Amino acid sequence: MIRLNNVVVTYRTSRGSINAVDGVSLEIPDGCIVGIAGESGCGKSTLMKLIYGDVTSPMTLSSGSIDYGFENEKGARITSANIREQWFKRISYVPQSSMNSLNPVARVGTQFIDFPGADPDKKRVMEKVRGYIGKLGLPVETLDAYPHQLSGGMRQRVMIALATFFQPELILADEPTTALDVVVQKEILLLLMDLQEQMKNTILIVSHDMGVHYQTTHRMLIMYAAKAAEYGDSEKIFRDPLHPYTRMLISSLPTIGDDRARQGIPGTPPSLWGDLTGCRFAARCPLATDKCRAEEPAFVEHRPASSPPVTMPVPKSSSRGTDNGSNPPHRGPEQGLPAGQFHP
Numbered sequence: 002m003i004r005l006n007n008v009v010v011t012y013r014t015s016r017g018s019i020n021a022v023d024g025v026s027l028e029i030p031d032g033c034i035v036g037i038a039g040e041s042g043c044g045k046s047t048l049m050k051l052i053y054g055d056v057t058s059p060m061t062l063s064s065g066s067i068d069y070g071f072e073n074e075k076g077a078r079i080t081s082a083n084i085r086e087q088w089f090k091r092i093s094y095v096p097q098s099s100m101n102s103l104n105p106v107a108r109v110g111t112q113f114i115d116f117p118g119a120d121p122d123k124k125r126v127m128e129k130v131r132g133y134i135g136k137l138g139l140p141v142e143t144l145d146a147y148p149h150q151l152s153g154g155m156r157q158r159v160m161i162a163l164a165t166f167f168q169p170e171l172i173l174a175d176e177p178t179t180a181l182d183v184v185v186q187k188e189i190l191l192l193l194m195d196l197q198e199q200m201k202n203t204i205l206i207v208s209h210d211m212g213v214h215y216q217t218t219h220r221m222l223i224m225y226a227a228k229a230a231e232y233g234d235s236e237k238i239f240r241d242p243l244h245p246y247t248r249m250l251i252s253s254l255p256t257i258g259d260d261r262a263r264q265g266i267p268g269t270p271p272s273l274w275g276d277l278t279g280c281r282f283a284a285r286c287p288l289a290t291d292k293c294r295a296e297e298p299a300f301v302e303h304r305p306a307s308s309p310p311v312t313m314p315v316p317k318s319s320s321r322g323t324d325n326g327s328n329p330p331h332r333g334p335e336q337g338l339p340a341g342q343f344h345p
């Protein structure tokens with residue numbers, strides 16, 4: 002189990018500072034695929050970099066902490082302070098646009114040998130690599146090719162092969178299918194799902210495409226303007242989304258047999274540089290009230306004994322159960338409703 006405790010990630014620039022991840026707390030169980038969804042600029046990649054431990058200027062972890070749920074060889078807990086020592090071995094990262102981050106002047110095979118942490122016996126490594134890439138659907142000749150000789154889908158497979166070669170417990174994949182055509186997208190997602198099934202590890206997948214989350218993930222985090230909007234079991238979220246933003250994201254998905262034109266969500270998220278008073282979704286929310294515009298909603302975790310945690314925001318001092326038009330309706334277990342039946 003990985004625990005993020007109220008993490009705040011700040012970019013400090015000459016223009017000023019913004020919090021690109023603002024007070025996110027999460028528990029990520031072992032052995033599942035977790036999706037991170039949300040529009041461009043909401044902090045998905047920043048959160049991935051933070052979890053990977055790739056925190057360099059102008060990015061800083063300004064408060065909060067991460068506990069990765071495992072220890073190093075000396076018995077010390079792995080946290081945000083020492084996660085880097087686990088790179089490639091127990092945590093790996095397929096960054097956004099990673100297809101283009103292969104070394105263009107080195108043959109693919111060499112990139113496995115030059116891999117930090119690789120076995121110094123090159124012959125032995127190449128033997129293992131040959132066997133491994135075959136399992137990932139890559140012909141052995143791929144190892145002699147230069148990256149530009151491969152299709153986008155094959156380059157992404159190579160990136161995934163590099164990231165999974167040491168069978169890390171945690172794999173972070175940032176937009177792994179963006180820029181690929183639909184057929185190749187599906188192949189890459191199936192490959193990630195197969196690998197997770199075999200390795201029983203945890204994979205975090207960032208995508209702005211809700212279809213990817215629907216097909217791939219066990220749990221989902223919906224981010225909005227640097228905040229967590231909703232977190233929980235993917236099936237539950239798709240069946241019964243709690244946050245109006247999640248509902249809008251889901252209803253913008255096309256469904257088979259429904260020819261009606263689907264619309265994106267009107268409006269844009271607030272600038273992280275601007276005034277962020279109140280609920281950050283208020284300007285686009287059909288349920289918004291003056292209270293929502295004035296008060297930042299708290300992130301409340303609803304965890305009944307029999308079900309996995311579901312988290313959602315409700316305004317701090319709103320009266321639950323009212324639907325008199327002055328506040329958004331808030332319903333909870335005290336009204337006898339089943340778990341997950343809140344809506345903010």
Ligand SMILES: Nc1ncnc2c1ncn2[C@@H]1O[C@H](COP(=O)(O)OP(=O)(O)O)[C@@H](O)[C@H]1O
Pocket residue numbers: 012014021039040041042043044045046047048059273
């Ligand atoms: N190096 C940087 N310096 C300053 N701001 C940054 C930097 N990288 C990202 N940001 C800002 O942080 C916010 C979140 O970015 P990012 O994590 O890339 O979002 P996403 O992956 O969801 O599109 C955006 O407002 C972006 O402009």
Ligand code: SF4
Pocket residue numbers: 244245246280281282283284286287288289290293294298314315316329345
């Ligand atoms: S707090 Fe208000 S504005 Fe924000 S999502 Fe809930 S109902 Fe909408």
Ligand SMILES: [Mg+2]
Pocket residue numbers: 045046047097
């Ligand atoms: Mg991104």
